[in-house]
Amino acid sequence: MQMLRSAAAKLGGILCISLCMVSIGQSQQPEVDPVDLSVSPSGEAQDLHLEVYINDEPTGLIGSFRQLPDGDLSAQPEELREVGLKPMDNARDQDGSIRINRLANVEFRVEVETQRLYIYTDNGARSAKIIDANPRPEKDTPKPQSGYGAVLNYSLFASTDDLMSSNVKPFQGVSGGFDARFFSPYGTLSQSFTANLSQGELEGVRRLNTTWSFSDPERLITYRAGDFISGGLPWTRPVFLGGMQIQRNFTLRSDLVTLPVPVLSGTAAVPSTLEVYTQNVRTYSGDVASGPFEVTNFPVFSGQGEAQIVLRDTLGRETRTTVPFYSSSSLLRKGLWDFSADVGVARRNFGTESNDYDDDVMGALTTRYGLTNWLTLEGHLEGGADLVNGGLGVAFPLGAYGVTSLAAAGSHHDGDTGLLLNGSIEMTYKNRYTIYGRVQHTFGNYDDIASVTASDQLNYIYGVSGLPAISTRVPKSLVQATLSMPGPFEGSSMNFSYTQQTLESRDKSTIVSASYNQQLFKSSSFFATAFTDVEDSGSFGIFAGLTIPFDNNISVSTGYEQTNDGPSGFAEIAKSEQRVEGGYGWRLRTREGETPDRYASASYRGRHARVEGSVQQYDDNVRATAQIEGAIAVAGGGVFATNRIDDAFAVVDAGAPGVDVSYENRPVGRTNGRGRILVPDLRAYEPNTLAIDPANLPVDASIGSTRDIVVPADRSGVVVNFNVAQTTASALVSLMDAAGKPLDAGLSGRVGDAGEEFVVGYDGEAYISGLEAKNSVSVELADGSTCTARFAYQAARGTQVKIKNVVCQ
Structure with missing residues (x-):
């Protein structure tokens, strides 16, 4: 198939459009004489390449057809x-x-002199032109990459005893959380742990996660x-x-739309301009040829x-037409x-063991x-250790108003069987009323991996302690319902929720809550929330x-609170910290009631770490805390x-100190x-634009580029080298002829033979590099000499x- 551009970009006419495969209007089919093609002189089939016109409108396409011995035309589907x-x-x-x-309702004729095929038909026999509003990135988009290196995130926390105590010993110990990872093109190995330092001795080291991960963006698998x-x-x-896991990971393709997209189809009577708006935001604009189309x-x-x-x-x-839809x-x-x-x-007691x-x-x-x-x-299917658990579910939309799902699962373990039924629904009406509901119920003794692997240990612990054993099974019943709707005044909204849960032990809780929000002057807002457990009057x-x-x-x-602990009032003034170098924040808060609670804190985000300090008075106790968090990275031949x-993240090598670097047109610092x-804070598996400002580079520097786009792999680092080098073997040479002109x-010229x-620029000046102590250059003149x-x-x-005044002769 060869693509041709039409000589006329657009033609005037009346437009007709259909949406969601419903046609509103058809092209008018003219009367034509019966087709009379000459039989091939050799009596054999022959291949033809014809420019295609439909209803006298050019398609801009040349099609490959085959003329059969009887004069008919055929083509591949x-x-x-x-x-x-x-x-x-x-x-x-x-x-x-x-x-x-x-083909039904299709007539055609071939114009041999111009090698054109004229087809006359109605919209019912025409195939829709598929328009991809979000095509895949071009092949020259950088592929995900990762260098070699390591990162250690740390968070150190220390606090005092009661400062009002006579024998206070401030900052007796320090606790910390650490997250280390080693990355390479072969994946990322991460290790996280916590540690405590008390009385000068290290104690309480606990391992958290130890995981190696590797993502394949071509197959979308991690x-x-x-x-x-x-x-x-x-x-x-x-x-x-x-153990081991193989998992689909759609986030490896930032351009991939996983939600069902409604079909937008229509018919243009003449070549036209097509625009698509989603939630009043233009998401596509382009030209469309006459005939049916699908976006x-x-x-x-x-x-x-x-x-x-x-x-x-x-x-x-x-012509404008609106199509409602619901995505979930x-x-x-x-x-x-x-x-x-x-x-x-199964791993148990995470964080403590x-x-x-x-x-x-x-x-x-x-x-x-x-x-x-x-x-x-x-x-879903799971099992092991005499456990078999499996279930099936479906999810489907409710027109343009919502989506619902249904599921059923069964289990067998140690002679016990059980059944689980689950159903949920979410609906929205006029983008103002939102309803969510969920009902789940189990029958018999329903087990899964969570209950089987935890029950033995918990039963042992509670048996030794003399406490009654608890059940780790799925709750016998669970009912949830929420309703969000506009309030009685402009700028107000109300939310209601209901949750009822019955455990295996027959313990039951029914929590009802309601909230109200009202927008006031200059973005101010009033809020109110109330909740209670119907089964427990004290809650x-x-x-x-x-x-x-x-x-x-x-x-x-400022506000008021009332709980089963009594009433209290609070007031707070705060400045939120911005996530930029030099950002700072502070907070002053007091809560007055039966137990006073007063708090003051300040934080600062520097280039190398973030620090925060606070003082809190709770009842008669006063204590101070300090926290520092940051990271140490080893990548690109440096430690940061x-x-x-x-x-x-990225390590930018600009080749010179003091060069301004920007990320997505936002300054991030100097080298x-x-x-x-x-x-x-680069986005993994997405294009990230980094740039340098050459204004601060040395005048004799050679710049490979000032802008680069990188796509880093998950939690990895890449090195962006702008190939800046100080080229001391260069000069600005003024060349003139024998007459001094x-x-x-x-x-154009060349240094030496190769x-x-x-x-040569204006006034005979030429920037020449690759020079030595003594140089000979040749210049090709306009007359060929x-x-x-x-x-x-x-x-x-520098x-x-x-x-x-270098003479060239």
């Missing part, structure tokens, strides 16, 4: 669909090609070995395992929304497959599949307050102290004495060497 016709099965020939004369959380669904209970893969937002499609002709006349993370787009395969031993693992190996498989855009299938609470924002990120809040690095700077601008090439110039050169580091 994909070729026919590409030029704009539906390849109907009843027109299929024995070799799989489509005979055009057998592999993990070590400690991880198993995959799950809304009606399952994920567990902490030590796919345009960005959508979770929840209720609407898409508007606009067709505009060259005269400015436009519960649904997968047609053809997408999500899964997680896990195997390992370093190596408490169950003895039995368990496995779990969780999957979701978008069967259609309106039906997502779910499945209740009422909160009400007012928040007033001011300039410089300062806000004031910086703020905490939770995702990817250090070695010409480097660490830029944190500067050489003409635009002439040295650096250069171009060549002149030669000789001059001496002496380097002057300045631009200029050599005047």
Whole structure:
């Protein structure tokens, strides 16, 4: 298939449009004489390449057709669909090609002189032109990359005893949380732990996670070995395992739309301009040829929304049509497959024990599949140690108003069987009323990995202590309902929630809550919340307050609280800290009631770490705390102290100290004495733009580029080298002819026989590099002849060497 551009970009006319596959209008089909093609002179089939016109409108396409011995035309199905016709099965020939004369409501003629094929038909026989509103990035987009290095995130915390005590010993100990990781192109190995230092001795070291992970962005799969959380669904209970995991990871493709996208289809009577708006934001704009079309893969937002499609002709006349839709993370787009395969031993007492693992190996498989855009299938299977648990579920939309899901699962363990039923619904009406409901109930003795691996240990602990054993099974019943709606006044909203839970032990709780929010003057707001446990009259609470924002990120809040501990009032003034170097914040808060609670804190974010200090009075006790958090990174041949690095980062090598570096057009700092700077908070698996300002570079520096786009891998570091070098072997040379006239601008030259090439600029000046103490350059003149110039050169580091009046003859 060859693409041609039409001579006329747009033609005037009347537009007709259909949405969601409903046609509103058709092209008018003219009367034509029966087709009379000449039989091939050789009596054999021959290949033809014809420019295709449909209803006298050019498609801008050249199609490959085959003229049969009887004079008829045929084409391959994909070729026919590409030029704009539906390849109907009843027109299929024995070799799989489509005979055009057998297509219903299709007539054609061939204009031999111009090699054109004129097709006349209605919209019912035409194939829709597919318009991808969010195509994949170009192939030249950088692939995800990772260097070699390590990062240690740390958070150190210290506090005093009661400062009012006569024998107070301030800061007797320090506790810390640490997260270390080693990254390479072969994955990332992470290790986190906590440690306590008391009375000068190290104690209480506890290991948290030890995990190796590797992501494959081509297959959208992440592999993990070590400690991880198993995959799950809304009606399952994920567990902490030590073992191996293979998991689908859609976040490795930032351009991938996983939510079902509504079909926007229509028909343009003439070539037109097409615009698509989602939630009043233009998400696509382009030209569309005459005929039917479908817009796919345009960005959508979770929840209720609407898409508007606009067709505009060259005269400015436009047609607008709105299509409501509902998107939810519960649904997968047609053809997408999500899964997680896990195997390992359950880990218990995370955070308090370093190596408490169950003895039995368990496995779990969780999957979701978008069967259609309106039906997502779910499945879950887990087992091991005489446990078998499996279930199926479905999720489907309720028109443009919501989505619902249903699931059922069964289990068998140690002779006991159980059943779980789960159903949920979420709905939105006019983007103002939102309802969510969920009902779950178990029958018999329903078990899963969480209950089986935890029950033995808990039963042992409670048996030894003499306390009654507790059940770790899924609650017998769970009912949840929430309602969000606008309030009685402009700028107000109300929320109501109901949660009822019945445990295996028959203990029951029914919590009801209500909240009200009211926007007031200058972004101020009033809030009120109340809750109670219907089953426990002593469990209740009422909160009400007012928040007033001011300039410089300062806000004031005041309010009243009433709980079963008694009434209290509070007042607070705070300045929020900005996540930039030099950002600072502070907070003053007092709560007055039966037990006074007063608090003051201040924080500062520097280039190398973030520090915070506070003083708190609770009742008659007063204590002070101090905290410092940051990171140490080893990458790109350097060691950097910086703020905490939770995702990817880059080491920028600008080749000189004091060079300004920006990230996404936002200044992030200047390079250090070695010409480097660490830029944190890059987005993994997404394009990140880094740039340098060449204004502070030495005048004799050679710059490879000032802007680069990198795509780092998960929690890894990349080195961005702008190839800046100080080229002391260069000079600005003024060249003139034998008569003393500067050489003409635009002439090209070369140093020696095979040295650096250069171009002569205005006034005969040429920037020439690759020089030595004595140099000979040749310049090709306009008449084809060549002149030669000789001059001496002496380097002057840090300045631009200029050599005047060099004669070329």
